[in-house]
Structure formats: C-alpha cells, structure tokens
Amino acid sequence: MKNSLIFGILFTVLFFFGCAQKAPELANENSITGIAGSTPEITNDSQISNMEGVDESASYGSVDERIAAIEQGVEPIYFATDSYTISPSEHRKIEANAQVFNSELARDLSIKLEGNCDEWGTDEYNYALGLKRAKSAKDALSVAGVDEARMALISYGESKPICSEHNEACWQQNRRVDFKLLP
Amino acid sequence: MKKIVMLVLFAVYAFGYDATIEIIKKIDKEPKIAVADCSGGDIDRKIKKRFLKILIGDLKVTTHFDVSDEYVKLDYDGNDGIASLAKNGIELLMKTKLEQSPSGKIVASIKLFNAKNLTQLYEKFYTISKPDRYLFLAHSATVDINDYIGAPSVAWMKRYVIFAAYTKPGFSDIIVSDYTLNFRKKIVTGGLNLFPKWANDEQDAFYYTSYNGRMPTLFKVDIYTGKKTKIASSQGMIICSDVSKSGKKLLVTMAPNDQPDIYLLDLRSGAKKRLTTYKGIDVSGNFVDDERKIVFISERLGYPNIFAKSINGGSVEQMVYHGKNNSSCSTSGKYIIYSSREGRNSFGKNTFNLYLISTQTDFIRKLTNGGKNLFPRFGDDAQTVLFIKYINSKSALGVLRLNANKSFLFPLKAGKIQSIDW
Numbered sequence: 101m102k103n104s105l106i107f108g109i110l111f112t113v114l115f116f117f118g119c120a121q122k123a124p125e126l127a128n129e130n131s132i133t134g135i136a137g138s139t140p141e142i143t144n145d146s147q148i149s150n151m152e153g154v155d156e157s158a159s160y161g162s163v164d165e166r167i168a169a170i171e172q173g174v175e176p177i178y179f180a181t182d183s184y185t186i187s188p189s190e191h192r193k194i195e196a197n198a199q200v201f202n203s204e205l206a207r208d209l210s211i212k213l214e215g216n217c218d219e220w221g222t223d224e225y226n227y228a229l230g231l232k233r234a235k236s237a238k239d240a241l242s243v244a245g246v247d248e249a250r251m252a253l254i255s256y257g258e259s260k261p262i263c264s265e266h267n268e269a270c271w272q273q274n275r276r277v278d279f280k281l282l283p
Numbered sequence: 284m285k286k287i288v289m290l291v292l293f294a295v296y297a298f299g300y301d302a303t304i305e306i307i308k309k310i311d312k313e314p315k316i317a318v319a320d321c322s323g324g325d326i327d328r329k330i331k332k333r334f335l336k337i338l339i340g341d342l343k344v345t346t347h348f349d350v351s352d353e354y355v356k357l358d359y360d361g362n363d364g365i366a367s368l369a370k371n372g373i374e375l376l377m378k379t380k381l382e383q384s385p386s387g388k389i390v391a392s393i394k395l396f397n398a399k400n401l402t403q404l405y406e407k408f409y410t411i412s413k414p415d416r417y418l419f420l421a422h423s424a425t426v427d428i429n430d431y432i433g434a435p436s437v438a439w440m441k442r443y444v445i446f447a448a449y450t451k452p453g454f455s456d457i458i459v460s461d462y463t464l465n466f467r468k469k470i471v472t473g474g475l476n477l478f479p480k481w482a483n484d485e486q487d488a489f490y491y492t493s494y495n496g497r498m499p500t501l502f503k504v505d506i507y508t509g510k511k512t513k514i515a516s517s518q519g520m521i522i523c524s525d526v527s528k529s530g531k532k533l534l535v536t537m538a539p540n541d542q543p544d545i546y547l548l549d550l551r552s553g554a555k556k557r558l559t560t561y562k563g564i565d566v567s568g569n570f571v572d573d574e575r576k577i578v579f580i581s582e583r584l585g586y587p588n589i590f591a592k593s594i595n596g597g598s599v600e601q602m603v604y605h606g607k608n609n610s611s612c613s614t615s616g617k618y619i620i621y622s623s624r625e626g627r628n629s630f631g632k633n634t635f636n637l638y639l640i641s642t643q644t645d646f647i648r649k650l651t652n653g654g655k656n657l658f659p660r661f662g663d664d665a666q667t668v669l670f671i672k673y674i675n676s677k678s679a680l681g682v683l684r685l686n687a688n689k690s691f692l693f694p695l696k697a698g699k700i701q702s703i704d705w
Contacts, residue, residue, distance in 0.1 A: 182586070182608070219673075220624070223611035223658060223702075224478070224522050224536050224566040225580050225587050228543035231519045232564060235541045253519045253541050254499065259475055259701070260453045266675055 167281045170206045176276040177237050181220070184232035186240050194237065197279060198244035211246070212280040213237050215255040218271035230255030237277040314432065316342060316375040317351040317368055317398075321359035326381045326389075330417055334381055334391070337418045337465060341425035346687035347434035348375070359392065362401045369398040377428065381417075388412050391420040395428060405431065418465050435686070439662040443486050444669065444680065444705040445470075445479040448698035455701055457491055459506070462669070462705070464680055464693045470506065480523045480704045483530040489704075490514065490523040490533070501535065515548065515555075524568045525577075534558075534568035534577060545579055547594065558594065569614045578602060578614050589621055603640060605647050613668070615661035617642045620650070620668055622657045637670060639685065650683055651690065659683075660703055671700045 160166040175193045177186060186194065201211055215230030215237075234253040242248045263270035318339055322331050335354075342350045351373060357364045359380045368376060376396040383389050389411050395404040407427060409420040422440040429437045444462050449455045457471035457479045471479075475494035482488035482503060493500050500516035501523055515521060519538035524545070526533055533548040545568040547556040558577060559565035564587070567580040571591065578591045581599070587610040589603040603609055606623035613620050620639050637650040637659050650656075655673040662668065668683040672692055679694040680703065 223580075223622075224524065225564065225582075225610040227520045227522065228536065228538075228564040228566045231538055231541070231543050234519070238541065253538070254494075255520045256453070256475075256494070257477075259449060259455065259477070259494075262452070264452075264676065 163283045166205065167209065167283070170200060170203075170209070170281055171279070173200050174279045174281075176278050177233075178272060179233055179275040179277075181218070181271070181275065182229070184229060184236050186236050191240065194240040195244055198241050198246050201241065201246050201250070201279075201281075206281060209250070210282040211241075211251045212282055213241075213251055213253050214260070214278040214280060215253065216260055216274055216276050216278065217258045218274040219258050219261065219266070220271070227255045227257040230257050233275075233277050237279075313347055313349045314374045315349040315351065315372050316377060317353065317355050317373045318342070319355040319357040319364075319376060319378045321357055321378045321380040321392075322382070323380075326383050330383075330389070330414075331381050333465070334417060334421055335379065337463065338377070338379065338421040338424060340463065340691075341421055341440060342377075342428075344440070344682060344684070344691050345425060345429050345434065345437045346684045346689055347429055347432065347437075359394070362396075365396055365398050365401055369401075373398045375404075375428075375432075377424075379424075381420075383414070386412075387414045389414055389417045389420065391417075391424060393424050393427075395431065416466055418461060418463070422461065435666060436664060437667075439664060439667055439705070442662075442705050444703060445481060445486075445489055446680070446703040447477050447479055447491070447701040448678075448695060449701055450698050456698070457489075462680070462682060462693070464695055470504070478522045478702045480526060482526060484528075490526070492520075492522055514550075519543065522566075524566070525570050527570060527574055532574070534570065536566045536568065545577065558592070567611060569612065571614045578612060578619060580610055580612065589619060602642065605638065605640075611658055613659045613661045615665040618661070618665060620659040620661060622659060622670075637668070637683070650685070651681075656681065658703055660705060662705065669703055669705055671703060673699075 160169065174197050177190045177193055180187065200206055213234040215234035217226045217230045231253060234255060238248065238251045238253060241251065261274045263273040318335060320331065320335055339350055339352065342348045355368065357378060359378055365376055376398045378394040378396065380392040381389060391409040392406070393409065394406045396402065397404055407424070409423050411417055411420055419441065426438050426440055440462060444460050445457065446460065447455045447457050453475055455476055456469050457476050458467050458469050460467040471491060477492045477494065479489050479491040482490055487507060488503055488505050490501055490503050493502055498516045498518055499521045501514040501521050503512045503514055515535065515537065517537035517539050519541055520543060521535060521537040524534045524536055531550050533550065535546050535548050536543055537546055538544070542562065544557055544565050545559045547558055558568065559579065561581060561583050564582045565579055568577045569579065571578050576591050576593050578589060580587050581590050586607050588601065589609055589612050590599050591602050592599045602619060603621060608624035609621045611622050618639060618641055620637060622635050622637055624635050635655045635657050636652065637656045639648040639650055640646070656670055657673065658671040660669045666685050668685065670681040670683065672679045672681045676699065677694060678700040679692040680700065682691045
C-alpha cells in the first residue's frame with residue numbers, strides 16, 4: 101500500500117513537473133508521446149515555453165500543501181527494542197524516501213528527522229536513543245544520495261507516541277524515525 | 284543486654300555503616316503518636332481534614348513514629364482526654380488547631396504532649412500567607428517534632444519538587460509541588476517542556492529543556508520573577524543533568540554534531556568542555572567526588588550501564604557489574620542508586636527495579652520489588668530517594684526511606700510524570 105503510494109506520488113511529481121522541465125530537450129514528438137501517453141497536444145514551442153516558466157509549487161495553494169503532498173509518500177523507519185541499527189527490511193524504505201527527497205518537487209526543502217522511542221524509559225538515555233536512531237537514518241539517507249546539509253535531527257524520546265496501548269505491536273510503532281519537510 | 288545491643292549498634296553506625304546492607308530487624312522502637320484535631324468551626328472543614336491527613340501521612344513517612352490512624356477530637360487547652368489515650372499505648376500526642384484570618388492567612392498551632400505524664404513538651408505556631416500552601420504547615424510541624432525526638436532530619440519534606448508531566452503526545456508541563464503532590468503549581472505550560480532541574484539549593488530558579496523553537500533549548504527560569512534566560516541550544520537534544528554545588532557549572536547532555544555526549548558548561552566564563560567522546564551514547568552526567576569526577580550512563584558495552592571518569596579526562600571506569608540495562612542513576616557521596624530493567628513484559632513482574640550500591644563495597648541492595656520504577660533522585664540527606672513509579676498509563680511519585688526500608692507512593696491523577704528533581 102505504502103509502495104503504491106510512493107510510486108503514485110513520484111509518478112505524479114515526474115509527470116507534472118519533471119516532464120515539463122525536461123520537455124525542451126526532447127526533440128521529437130514520439131518521445132513526448134512516449135512519456136506522457138496522453139499529451140499529443142504538446143507540440144508547439146509556445147506551450148512548452150509556458151510550461152518551463154511554471155513554478156513547481158504553483159499547483160499547490162502553498163508550500164505547506166506541497167509539503168503535505170510529498171510527506172504522504174514518505175515512510176517512517178522502525179527499529180528493534182533498544183536498537184538504533186537500521187534493519188535490512190527498513191533499507192528499502194530509506195531508498196524510497198531518498199528518491200522522494202531528491203525529487204524535483206522536494207529538492208529545495210530541508211528534512212527534519214525525528215527520532216522516537218517506546219515507553220520503556222523516560223530518562224535521558226531514551227532521548228539519546230531517539231537521537232541515534234535519527235542519526236542512523238540520516239547516515240543511510242546520505243549514502244542513498246541525500247545531501248547531509250539538508251538534514252537536521254531531533255529526538256523526542258517517548259514524548260510523541262502514535263500508539264498508546266501497552267503491547268509489543270504498539271511499542272513497535274513508537275520506535276521510529278519520522279521525516280518532516282521544511283521550507 | 285540492652286546495653287550490649289546499643290553498643291553493637293553504635294559500633295556498626297560509627298565504624299562501618301553501609302546503607303547497602305539492609306537492616307532486617309529493627310531493635311529500637313518508635314514512639315507511638317496520636318494527632319488530635321482541636322480546631323474550631325471557623326476553619327474550612329475540607330482544609331482541616333486534608334491538613335490532618337497530610338500531617339499523619341508525614342509522620343508515617345518519617346518512619347520515626349508509630350502513628351495512630353484513629354481520629355481524636357480534643358480541646359486545644361487543658362489535659363482532658365490525654366490519660367485515656369495513654370492507656371491505649373499513646374506516648375506522644377500532637378494537638379493541632381487551624382485558624383484562618385480574614386486576610387486568608389492560615390495559622391497552625393501545635394502542642395506536643397508526653398501522654399504518659401501529661402507534660403506539655405512544646406507549643407509552636409506556623410503561619411502561611413498563601414492559603415493554597417497550607418499543607419506546608421503540616422510538613423514544617425513534622426520536621427520540628429522529628430527534630431525534637433532527635434531522629435535523623437526530614438527537612439527535605441519542606442523542599443519543593445519540580446517535575447515535568449506529559450499531558451498528551453508532544454505536550455508536557457513543568458510543575459512545582461510538595462513531595463506528596465497535594466500542592467501543585469504549573470510553572471511552564473504549552474508545547475513540550477522537559478527535564479526540569481533546580482538551579483541551586485535555594486530553589487529560586489530552575490533549568491529546563493524547551494522543544495518549542497527550531498532546536499531544543501536549555502533555559503533558566505527565575506521562579507519568582509518568571510524571567511527566562513537562554514543558556515544554550517543544540518541540534519538533536521539538550522538536557523541539564525546536574526548542577527554544581529556553587530550553581531556555576533552544569534553537566535549537560537547535548538549533541539552539536541548529532542552525537543549525544545556530556546559537556547561541562549561554565550556559566551561564568553561561558554566555556555564549554557566536552558567530557559565524553561564515545562561514538563555511541565553517553566548521557567546523564569552526575570558530579571561526584573567533590574566535583575572532580577562524573578558518573579554517567581553509557582552504552583559502550585552494548586547496553587546502558589554506569590561508568591565514571593575524571594573531569595580532567597583519563598580512562599573510564601565501570602561502576603556497576605550487575606544488570607544488562609541500567610539507564611538512569613543518581614549519586615550521593617559513595618552511593619549510587621540506579622534503575623535496572625529486568626524484564627520485557629510490562630504486564631509481568633520485575634520490569635524496572637531500583638538498586639543501591641556503594642563505591643567502596645561489593646554489596647548491592649535491591650530497593651524495589653516489581654513494577655516499573657525509574658528516575659531515582661537522592662535527597663540531600665542521602666537516606667531518602669524520590670523516584671517515578673509507572674502503572675500502565677498512570678504515574679506516581681515514590682519516596683524511598685533507605686534506613687527503614689520503606690517506600691511510599693503519591694499518585695499523579697492527571698498526566699504522566701516525565702522527570703523529577705528536588
């Protein structure tokens with residue numbers, strides 16, 4: 101479900117903005133038709149020229165709306181108890197998130213990585229554990245091609261649970277790194 | 284025989300008292316005390332009832348009295364009724380009279396009697412101008428009677444506790460209270476405000492971490508004027524873990540380079556010195572050994588445990604060889620108290636327990652038995668420890684009396700305690 105959402109958003113981003121910017125370089129109609137499939141009308145220079153000048157965020161009412169749309173395609177990274185190591189199963193999400201962050205639509209935005217923990221601890225250690233989780237995610241995103249200078253870390257410890265029940269399934273949801281985009 | 288017992292006890296205390304050794308059998312007997320209500324009808328019934336309840340509770344928490352729970356109504360003047368109490372084994376009688384002046388000021392008059400010989404031992408008067416703090420009258424009266432019988436001081440009862448409490452995800456308030464949580468005053472509200480720490484012994488200012496700006500920021504707040512001063516901010520996290528005796532130096536956990544480490548902040552010069560450099564987690568620095576060393580939590584063995592090192596650098600020394608998850612601690616002299624996780628299932632027993640060790644012996648004393656007991660904080664007397672007890676979504680302030688091996692819980696009705704200091 102999440103994969104579909106990510107690819108859906110990526111496709112939308114590429115379709116509306118990526119294609120528009122690259123269009124002048126595509127010299128023949130076949131290529132344009134081949135990408136869009138339903139855009140044979142884009143054949144004259146004036147239309148393409150107009151599209152070149154369109155701001156990427158123009159189709160959103162505000163930057164906040166653009167950010168909200170992008171964040172729908174970003175997945176949190178989950179961790180095992182007491183661990184700040186990213187498991188192999190979460191690496192796929194890192195790769196997918198990196199693609200979103202490096203897309204044309206998101207490239208000008210900063211990324212805040214929020215480390216979170218479960219309720220097993222209220223002390224400073226829990227906040228440091230959240231921070232190390234955020235740092236692990238930052239390092240992994242960096243390897244995946246996201247500019248480190250765009251990323252800032254914060255740890256919320258156990259203060260921002262998304263699930264408040266007292267069972268392992270719930271704790272699992274709370275041991276995570278969330279990604280927030282900032283202008 | 285009694286002399287021999289006393290001599291042995293004296294020798295134990297004078298030459299080798301160690302709080303890590305639990306006193307199983309208490310030889311000396313606490314005096315049996317009753318509290319009498321002598322108030323007239325001019326004081327609010329609710330205030331009077333709560334005052335008596337707090338006073339009786341305080342006397343129990345001292346662990347230095349055998350406290351009668353029986354409600355006793357007597358006249359404030361005269362000796363009527365005392366002899367019959369003595370017949371029932373009461374040795375000390377505390378007569379209490381509460382009065383409220385038109386301006387709202389509350390006065391507590393206290394007479395202490397030796398019930399056996401009907402002798403008045405003292406009379407004291409306690410006044411408080413802020414009516415909502417009347418329960419501090421009970422704390423003060425308890426401190427005085429405890430001093431009168433020559434028991435180890437419980438002056439900590441008069442100190443304020445400061446704590447942060449989560450109100451909902453992403454929100455927490457900072458509250459000042461008495462140790463029973465019956466008096467509470469919100470000091471910082473709105474947003475996420477964490478890890479309050481008193482700035483000095485006078486308790487006229489405190490530090491806390493605000494998450495309400497771009498970065499976590501450490502502020503100092505004057506509790507009387509409300510003046511807020513920014514001390515430092517850091518990406519990731521910043522927490523004031525300890526304050527030097529002089530109040531001029533702070534041990535702070537922060538992460539300017541995404542790496543949680545312990546720093547020494549000199550508030551006079553503004554100098555910042557990084558004390559730990561391990562690439563994993565180092566947090567919760569506590570001054571020890573006349574502030575020449577720090578005790579801290581590190582995961583350098585692959586799990587959180589307690590270590591020490593000199594302020595001036597050098598090697599790191601492992602302090603605790605018990606447990607596999609010791610994530611918070613407090614120090615007082617040669618003693619370290621720490622929480623240790625012993626189970627994964629919060630519905631089972633023995634999940635987080637508190638332990639006491641001495642840096643000079645190998646003894647380990649288990650202080651709690653079951654449940655989730657965290658965030659221990661030594662009192663000034665080194666014999667009393669505050670801690671947080673969690674029961675599912677609820678929390679309580681715990682008071683441990685080490686000498687008597689007793690603990691008392693004071694639940695917080697709304698919110699969940701995040702951290703404490705006193």
